[in-house]
Every structure is written in C-alpha cells, then in structure tokens.
Amino acid sequence: MSELIVENLAKHFGEVRAIDGISFTVAEGEFLTLLGPSGCGKSTTLFAIAGLDTPTAGVIRVGGRTFFDGGQGILVPPEKRNCGLVFQSYALWPHMTVMDNLAFPLRIRKVSAADRKRRITTALELVEMGEYIQRFPHELSGGQQQRVALARTLVFEPALLLLDEPLSNLDAKLRIKARNWLKELQQQLGITTIYVTHDQIEALALSDRIAVMNKGSIVQLASPQEIYTRPSGAFVADFIGSSNFLRGRMKQRNSDGDAEVILESGLLVRTIWAPDVKEGTEVLVAVRPEHIRLTAAQPIANGANLLTGCITARSYLGARYQYTIDAAGTSIMVETEDSLDQPEVYASFDPEHAVVVLP
Amino acid sequence: MVSLPIPAPLPLPIARPSGKDDRFSRALFIQSLVAVATVILVAAPLAPVLWQSLIDRPLYEVGGLFTAENYVRLLSDAGFYKVVWNSLLLAFETTVVACVLGVAFAIFLERTNLPGRRALRAVVLWPMYISHLVIAFSWFVMYGPSGYITLLSEHWFGGALWNLYTIPGMAVVAGTGAAPLVYLFCASSAKAADATLEDAGRMMGAGSLRVIWSISIPLMRPAIIYSSLLIFIGSLEMLSVPLVFGRPVGLEFFTTFLYSRGLGGITPDYGLLGAAAAMLLVIISVLLAIQGLLLRNAGRFVTVKGKAQRRKLADLGPARWPLFVLFLIYNIVILGIPLVGIVTRSVTTFLTPLMAPLDLLTTDNFTLLFAYPAYVRSMTNSLVIATLGGAIATAFVAMVTLVVHRSEFRWRKQLEYVALYPRAVPGIVAGIGLFWAMMLLPGVDLLYGTIWILILAFTMRSIPTAFGAISPAMLQIGRELDQSARSCGADWWKTSRTIVLPLLKPAIFGAYVLLFLSFLKEYSSAVFLFTPGSEIIGTTMLSFWANGDTGPVAALSVIQLVITALFVFVARLLLRGHHDV
Ligand SMILES: Nc1ncnc2c1ncn2[C@@H]1O[C@H](COP(=O)(O)OP(=O)(O)O)[C@@H](O)[C@H]1O
Numbered sequence: 041m042s043e044l045i046v047e048n049l050a051k052h053f054g055e056v057r058a059i060d061g062i063s064f065t066v067a068e069g070e071f072l073t074l075l076g077p078s079g080c081g082k083s084t085t086l087f088a089i090a091g092l093d094t095p096t097a098g099v100i101r102v103g104g105r106t107f108f109d110g111g112q113g114i115l116v117p118p119e120k121r122n123c124g125l126v127f128q129s130y131a132l133w134p135h136m137t138v139m140d141n142l143a144f145p146l147r148i149r150k151v152s153a154a155d156r157k158r159r160i161t162t163a164l165e166l167v168e169m170g171e172y173i174q175r176f177p178h179e180l181s182g183g184q185q186q187r188v189a190l191a192r193t194l195v196f197e198p199a200l201l202l203l204d205e206p207l208s209n210l211d212a213k214l215r216i217k218a219r220n221w222l223k224e225l226q227q228q229l230g231i232t233t234i235y236v237t238h239d240q241i242e243a244l245a246l247s248d249r250i251a252v253m254n255k256g257s258i259v260q261l262a263s264p265q266e267i268y269t270r271p272s273g274a275f276v277a278d279f280i281g282s283s284n285f286l287r288g289r290m291k292q293r294n295s296d297g298d299a300e301v302i303l304e305s306g307l308l309v310r311t312i313w314a315p316d317v318k319e320g321t322e323v324l325v326a327v328r329p330e331h332i333r334l335t336a337a338q339p340i341a342n343g344a345n346l347l348t349g350c351i352t353a354r355s356y357l358g359a360r361y362q363y364t365i366d367a368a369g370t371s372i373m374v375e376t377e378d379s380l381d382q383p384e385v386y387a388s389f390d391p392e393h394a395v396v397v398l399p
Numbered sequence: 400m401v402s403l404p405i406p407a408p409l410p411l412p413i414a415r416p417s418g419k420d421d422r423f424s425r426a427l428f429i430q431s432l433v434a435v436a437t438v439i440l441v442a443a444p445l446a447p448v449l450w451q452s453l454i455d456r457p458l459y460e461v462g463g464l465f466t467a468e469n470y471v472r473l474l475s476d477a478g479f480y481k482v483v484w485n486s487l488l489l490a491f492e493t494t495v496v497a498c499v500l501g502v503a504f505a506i507f508l509e510r511t512n513l514p515g516r517r518a519l520r521a522v523v524l525w526p527m528y529i530s531h532l533v534i535a536f537s538w539f540v541m542y543g544p545s546g547y548i549t550l551l552s553e554h555w556f557g558g559a560l561w562n563l564y565t566i567p568g569m570a571v572v573a574g575t576g577a578a579p580l581v582y583l584f585c586a587s588s589a590k591a592a593d594a595t596l597e598d599a600g601r602m603m604g605a606g607s608l609r610v611i612w613s614i615s616i617p618l619m620r621p622a623i624i625y626s627s628l629l630i631f632i633g634s635l636e637m638l639s640v641p642l643v644f645g646r647p648v649g650l651e652f653f654t655t656f657l658y659s660r661g662l663g664g665i666t667p668d669y670g671l672l673g674a675a676a677a678m679l680l681v682i683i684s685v686l687l688a689i690q691g692l693l694l695r696n697a698g699r700f701v702t703v704k705g706k707a708q709r710r711k712l713a714d715l716g717p718a719r720w721p722l723f724v725l726f727l728i729y730n731i732v733i734l735g736i737p738l739v740g741i742v743t744r745s746v747t748t749f750l751t752p753l754m755a756p757l758d759l760l761t762t763d764n765f766t767l768l769f770a771y772p773a774y775v776r777s778m779t780n781s782l783v784i785a786t787l788g789g790a791i792a793t794a795f796v797a798m799v800t801l802v803v804h805r806s807e808f809r810w811r812k813q814l815e816y817v818a819l820y821p822r823a824v825p826g827i828v829a830g831i832g833l834f835w836a837m838m839l840l841p842g843v844d845l846l847y848g849t850i851w852i853l854i855l856a857f858t859m860r861s862i863p864t865a866f867g868a869i870s871p872a873m874l875q876i877g878r879e880l881d882q883s884a885r886s887c888g889a890d891w892w893k894t895s896r897t898i899v900l901p902l903l904k905p906a907i908f909g910a911y912v913l914l915f916l917s918f919l920k921e922y923s924s925a926v927f928l929f930t931p932g933s934e935i936i937g938t939t940m941l942s943f944w945a946n947g948d949t950g951p952v953a954a955l956s957v958i959q960l961v962i963t964a965l966f967v968f969v970a971r972l973l974l975r976g977h978h979d980v
C-alpha cells in the first residue's frame with residue numbers, strides 16, 4: 041500500500057511562493073510526472089515528499105502514514121520515510137565503491153551480509169551494471185553513474201521512487217535509450233514513481249499521468265494523451281509541443297465538447313473539444329504545427345477547417361520544412377514534409393486537431 | 400533486460416506511525432550538546448570578567464553589589480589613558496609596518512620577475528610558524544640594548560643606531576612578524592583578481608609598474624583592509640613584545656597592564672582588572688564589528704587560495720638583482736640573524752662581540768632543562784597539549800562546523816556567531832576569565848592544576864581558526880550527498896559520520912596542523928592558569944626570563960623551533976597532493 045496523497049502543499053521562501061497550495065494523488069504502482077519549466081517548483085515538491093525540505097503548509101501522506109501535516113505539526117524526517125530519491129547529479133558517494141554505495145542503505149536496515157550481497161547483485165543486474173561492482177563513481181561514465189544511482193535507490197525497495205530530472209545530464213541518444221529502459225523497469229517493478237522533468241517528450245513517453253506545473257501551481261493533471269490533445273489552457277498547449285493560437289469568440293458548444301469558434305478574421309472554425317464557457321467568450325483555438333496541411337490548390341471540402349495565407353519564411357529541418365504563414369494578420373507555424381514554392385497557400389486542419397483553450 | 404524476482408520489501412528498523420517522537424532524535428541530542436558545549440566554552444571566561452567588572456568586591460566573596468565604580472576608578476586613573484594610548488599607537492604602527500611589507504611582498508613575489516621568487520615565497524612565511532615569544536627573545540638577544548648586533552654596531556659607529564625599547568622599535572619587531580599574514584591575503588586576492596583588468600590597463604598604454612600601482616594595489620584593497628584589522632587586533636592582544644621590550648622601561652600596554660596587575664601584587668585589584676579586561680574586550684569587539692561591516696560582501700572566509708591564471712609579470716629590468724639582494728638582506732636581518740642568535744645563545748654561556756662564541760660553548764642550558772622534572776614536564780606538557788589537545792579541539796570544531804553548515808538545528812546561525820566570537824577574546828583575558836571561572840564554578844576547580852584547563856582555554860581561543868579552515872571545504876561538498884544518504888534511511892549523525900566527515904578528511908587534517916602549531920606556541924592564556932605540574936614551554940620561558948636566565952630561554956626556544964620544524968616537515972609529507980598547509 042503506497043498511495044501518495046498531497047493536499048494543499050505550499051512552500052514559501054519569504055515572498056517567493058515556490059509551491060502555492062497544490063494537491064494530487066498518486067495511485068499504487070502509478071507513474072506520475074511533474075512537468076513544467078525550470079523554477080516552477082517541481083524539485084521543491086519532490087524534496088518536500090522526500091522530507092528534505094520542510095513545507096510551509098499542507099499534508100503529505102503515503103500508504104496511510106502521515107509524513108507531514110502543517111496543521112498538526114507532524115514532520116517525519118527523511119530517513120524514516122523510506123522514499124528512494126534519485127538526484128539530477130546522481131549524488132553517488134565519491135569515497136565509496138559501487139558495492140559500498142549500494143550496501144549503505146542495506147546496512148542501515150540491518151540486512152545480513154549474505155542477503156545484502158544477493159540484493160546488491162540483483163539490483164545491479166537489474167540496471168545492467170553487474171560488472172562494475174568494485175568501481176568508484178569517478179571511474180564510471182555519466183550513464184553508468186545514473187544507473188548505479190537508480191540501483192542504489194531500488195536496492196532497499198522504497199515505498200516511493202522519486203526521480204529528479206535523472207536523464208538531464210545524459211547526451212541526447214543515451215537519454216532516449218535510458219528513457220525506454222526506465223519505463224520497462226518501472227513497469228516490471230510496479231513501484232509507485234514520481235518523475236520530475238522539464239522535457240515534455242520524456243513526460244509523454246514515460247508517464248501514466250502528467251501534472252503540468254507553472255509558477256508553483258498544477259495547471260493540468262491528466263493522461264499524456266489528454267494533456268496533448270486537450271490542453272486545459274494556453275500554457276499547457278504551448279508547453280506540450282508548441283501550438284498556434286488563433287484568437288476568436290465562442291459561437292456555440294454542445295454537451296460533448298464539440299464547438300464552433302468565430303475567428304477575428306470572421307472565419308468559422310470547428311473543434312472537437314472546448315471547455316464549458318458561455319457564448320461570446322474570448323477564446324483561443326490551439327492547433328499544432330504538425331497538424332496543419334499546406335496545399336497550393338484549394339483542397340476538396342471535407343469538413344476540415346480552412347485558412348488562406350502567404351508564406352513569409354521557411355526553414356529546412358532535415359526531414360521536414362517549417363513555414364511561417366501570415367493568415368489575415370495572424371502568424372501561423374506549420375511543419376510539413378511537403379516542399380512548396382508559391383507564396384499563396386491554403387492551410388487546412390481537421391476539427392480533431394483543434395482544441396479551444398482559454399487565454 | 401533481465402527479469403528478476405523482486406525480494407520482499409525491507410522494513411525500516413525504526414519506522415514510527417507519526418513524527419511527533421522524532422523531534423527528540425539522536426541528531427537533536429548531539430546538536431544541542433555541541434551547541435551547549437560551545438556556548439559554555441565561550442562564555443566561561445567572558446562571564447566572570449564582565450561580572451567582576453561590575454561588582455564591588457572580589458568575585459569569590461559573597462554579597463557583591465553592582466557598581467560602576469571599577470570603571471570610574473579605571474578611567475580616572477591618568478596612567479590608564481597612557482596604557483590605552485600606548486596600545487593603540489603600537490597597534491597602529493605595527494599594522495603600518497606589516498601592511499607596507501606584506502603588500503610589497505605580494506607585488507614583488509607574485510607580480511614581477513624578481514629572481515628566486517619561488518624560494519622567497521616560502522621563506523617570507525616562516526615567521527608565521529614561530530611563537531611571538533621566541534621571536535621577541537631572538538630579537539632581544541641580537542638587537543636588544545645589550546644584544547650582540549647592537550653592541551657590534553656601537554663598537555663600529557660609536558653609538559646605538561636603534562632602540563627596541565620604544566614603540567616604533569617594538570612595532571618593527573611585531574610588524575615584521577605579522578607581515579606574512581598580510582602577504583598571504585594580498586597574494587591570494589592578487590591571484591584571484593581578474594587578469595584581464597590588468598591587461599586592459601596595459602592595452603591603454605600603461606607601463607607594468609604603472610599598472611601595478613593604479614590597478615593591482617586597488618584590487619587588493621579588501622584584502623588589505625581585512626588583514627590590517629586582523630593585525631591591529633592581534634597587536635592589541637599581543638603580550639610577548641610589550642613584555643620583553645616595553646616593561647623594562649616602564650612602557651605599559653593593555654596586556655602588560657593586565658599581566659602585572661593580575662600577577663604582580665599579593666592581592667590583585669579584582670575590580671580594576673575586570674574593568675580593564677572588559678574594556679579590551681569591548682574595543683576588540685567593536686573593531687571586529689567594523690571589519691564585518693566593511694567587508695560584508697567580501698565573504699567571511701577571505702580565502703588563502705585562488706585560481707591560477709596566466710598573467711604577465713612586470714619586468715623589473717636592471718633593478719631585478721639589487722631588489723633580490725634587498726630581499727635577501729631583509730630576510731637575513733629579520734629572520735636569519737635572530738634565529739642564529741637564539742641558537743648560538745642556547746649553546747653558549749654568554750653572547751658578546753668581545754669574545755668568540757666558540758670559547759663560550761656549553762651544553763649547560765640544555766642539561767639544566769633535562770635535570771629538573773618541572774622543566775621536563777613543561778616540554779612534555781606542551782607536546783601532549785599540542786598533540787592530544789589539538790586533536791580534541793579539531794574534533795570538537797569539526798562537530799561545530801557540521802552543526803552550523805550541515806544540520807537543521809534551529810540555532811545554527813547563532814551558533815556560528817558564538818563560535819566565531821573568540822576572535823575578540825585576547826589570550827590574557829581568556830586566561831584571567833577562566834581562572835576566575837574556576838573559583839566560581841563547582842567542578843571546574845577540579846581542572847585546576849591540570850593541563851586540561853589549558854586545553855580548554857586553547858580550544859576556546861582556536862575555535863575560529865579551525866572553523867575557518869574546515870568551513871570552505873565543507874561548503875564545497877554537494878548537499879545532495881547528505882540528502883541522498885538521509886533518504887536512504889541514515890539519520891543526521893550516521894550521514895555525518897559516514898559521508899560528510901570522511902569526505903572532509905584533508906581539511907580536518909589541515910585544521911589539526913594549524914591547531915597543533917598554535918597550541919604549541921600559545922602562552923598568553925596560560926600565564927594565569929598554569930600551576931606547578933601544568934607548566935608549558937611558554938610559561939617556563941617566561942619564568943626564566945623574569946629571572947634573567949637568557950640561556951635556558953634560548954634553549955627552550957630552540958626546542959620549540961625544532962618541534963615546529965619537524966612537525967611542519969612531516970605534515971607536508973602527509974599532505975603532499977592536498978595543498979592545505
Ligand atoms: N532555498 C531557496 N530560497 C529561495 N528561493 C528558492 C529556494 N529554493 C528554491 N527557490 C525558488 O523556488 C522556485 C522553485 O524552485 P525549484 O523547485 O527548484 O524549481 P524546479 O521546477 O526547476 O525544480 C524557484 O523560483 C526558486 O528560485
């Protein structure tokens with residue numbers, strides 16, 4: 041039983057509100073990611089759960105045990121929380137071998153020598169680092185250190201696995217490998233995990249659910265698909281992938297979320313999802329650059345939304361092109377594999393790819 | 400990926416349902432113990448001094464009433480103004496001498512192509528290792544009114560060219576001894592300063608010496624301010640030079656005033672002594688506060704290290720060799736001749752230009768030291784205090800540093816202030832205060848007559864030094880190294896013991912070396928505290944000196960110098976690779 045409950049958690053540094061009253065629950069075995077730009081309070085949240093930072097107010101509970109309760113003055117020190125925290129810098133102890141690093145938490149738990157050996161071997165094999173048991177941390181590469189840091193955390197079977205941007209110090213290729221490997225490992229172990237990152241691709245690839253944070257608050261907490269297709273606001277839409285925003289007014293919305301929006305240019309845009317707001321409310325229609333098709337000739341009417349515009353800039357990105365289109369005064373980014381030469385183009389996108397967000 | 404059976408979850412050995420009990424943890428117990436010990440150690444000598452300065456009778460008598468009378472008496476004594484004036488004048492002149500020399504060393508040894516500068520850099524630091532008492536005695540033997548060189552010069556020139564029994568004379572003795580400190584701070588700030596600033600000056604057509612004068616020296620200003628206040632305070636606290644060169648001609652200073660009033664009469668005037676000691680404390684505290692204000696941003700630990708940068712050295716041109724000779728002569732005069740003098744004096748019955756030293760050779764001075772248990776004891780006591788006391792003090796200060804920098808202890812900031820306060824406590828005041836504390840406090844009197852009271856006094860005085868030596872290294876250890884240990888299940892003390900302290904080994908050893916040397920040299924706080932049985936080299940030297948027995952004083956000085964040299968040599972061997980000493 042290691043469900044995590046966070047209620048109204050706040051951490052203020054004087055005037056700075058690093059976390060501003062956030063609440064969320066992580067189910068047993070779930071992989072939750074805290075995603076947001078640098079400085080939004082992700083690490084502070086994680087450290088508060090681990091007990092390394094004392095929050096200003098709120099409640100933290102794991103598996104029925106209260107770790108922190110600002111109101112009742114309960115504060116469990118980090119060493120009694122049984123949380124495994126992996127640091128961005130790995131924090132391997134430089135004066136100990138890999139073996140001793142892993143033995144440390146086991147010695148504290150008074151595990152017998154034979155059992156210790158077995159568990160260390162198991163954990164190192166789990167991260168594919170079995171042969172490096174006698175090395176010192178400085179004799180390992182960044183990726184290897186990261187694996188050892190993870191093994192040191194897994195070796196004592198923590199109730200919660202907390203990861204603070206564990207892949208950010210790896211190079212791009214290794215990061216993708218490590219990401220896949222981490223996902224498999226977490227699924228295999230079924231350990232409740234909270235993962236902190238500012239990289240939206242990592243978050244989308246790894247998580248069961250994502251909590252998008254901004255300025256100390258959670259702005260949306262949902263599955264990766266929902267976050268991506270139905271961002272709750274302009275911040276999320278822009279942060280998860282980048283989006284084009286078309287300004288307009290809500291014309292009508294039906295009960296299952298389908299809506300029509302009149303753009304400033306007078307064009308009507310249909311979308312498959314909009315928040316429940318009154319007719320006439322100012323809204324933004326978010327469309328991702330990769331979801332817009334560009335054609336030289338007017339496409340056959342098929343229910344898609346259609347804009348006209350002219351190309352003002354283009355750049356080659358390797359596999360695809362990026363165009364900047366000026367459509368009635370609004371600048372739109374488009375990414376497509378097609379190469380277009382003439383300036384006048386038609387830009388179309390399906391209602392499924394357009395969502396309404398509040399500005 | 401291997402698929403492995405997952406072992407059963409491990410129970411935490413000490414998991415409790417709620418955190419309420421956790422407040423009374425081992426960590427809090429140890430942290431409170433360290434904090435309380437520090438406060439007691441620092442307050443023990445201070446409280447009796449302040450208390451005594453405000454009551455109308457000796458503090459061991461019952462029924463004392465509060466009064467300002469002691470201060471009134473002190474301040475209406477015209478002689479006391481003379482004492483204060485002398486002390487301030489000597490401190491000022493010493494600071495000027497030390498700063499001029501120290502800045503000159505920093506410039507010529509770090510920023511010019513002076514020949515032999517690598518060797519000279521080491522040599523100019525040597526006075527730092529030597530006890531002030533030994534320096535004063537050595538100068539006395541050679542340059543004192545009847546010193547070897549003084550007599551020689553009178554013989555050649557028909558009159559004395561100098562007189563060390565004056566305040567400027569004493570400032571030269573003390574200032575040359577303190578110059579290495581100024582040099583260290585200025586050199587490190589010269590190294591740490593951005594070389595491009597100087598290059599920029601050079602690009603604009605300024606000559607090398609011009610650049611040094613108008614750019615390098617101003618860049619050293621924080622270091623100069625910091626070290627000059629340090630030296631000003633140091634000379635206010637200094638007992639050795641005023642005792643050796645001031646007392647014979649009736650020049651009184653704060654420290655000699657306390658020394659003679661405290662030890663001289665049969666019944667010392669407790670109130671007056673307390674008031675004078677309290678005033679010295681206040682003056683130094685104010686100076687330290689000024690230093691803190693002036694350098695609020697320059698960092699509390701003006702470091703003695705700096706990153707190495709490739710920079711242009713000013714070309715001294717044809718003046719290189721004359722300047723080199725000047726440096727050589729300087730070192731011979733202020734260090735070489737006094738050392739040769741004290742060594743020669745230790746193996747002769749007498750030292751005079753009228754007779755060849757070889758005709759006066761004797762081993763009597765050393766034989767005497769080893770013939771009487773009290774003298775032997777002073778040497779073994781000094782060694783035990785430096786070795787064992789230094790280790791205890793280092794361990795204690797390491798704990799204080801740990802609590803201040805690496806704990807959640809509530810009063811850790813305040814603890815840091817308390818730990819750094821002994822900088823304001825002169826040795827002689829600490830000695831008087833602890834002596835009085837022994838009269839007042841039950842338990843402390845058990846320490847009387849043992850070397851433990853000396854170890855306590857020396858430890859109290861050395862907390863800031865060791866704290867300053869360990870802190871920078873501790874602050875460099877990443878926080879996540881202890882945080883990760885904590886979340887692995889180790890409590891604060893286990894984390895400190897297995898992660899932080901082992902990583903600090905080089906810095907702790909460096910601090911031990913510093914404390915060993917300063918415990919070996921320390922004497923001023925011991926003069927009120929030692930008894931037959933707990934004498935140390937310094938106090939024995941002073942009692943020989945009081946009787947005019949220069950020979951054994953010289954022999955003891957030589958023994959102290961040899962111990963120092965051996966220890967520094969061994970420490971350097973052990974520290975090779977870490978450049979901490
Ligand atoms: N010790 C501190 N003192 C003051 N402000 C802090 C401190 N630690 C963090 N902050 C502030 O809290 C905010 C959140 O920090 P953090 O949780 O580290 O962000 P991130 O999401 O990048 O991990 C930042 O604005 C940071 O400046």
Ligand SMILES: [Mg+2]
Pocket residue numbers: 079082083084
């Ligand atoms: Mg962070």
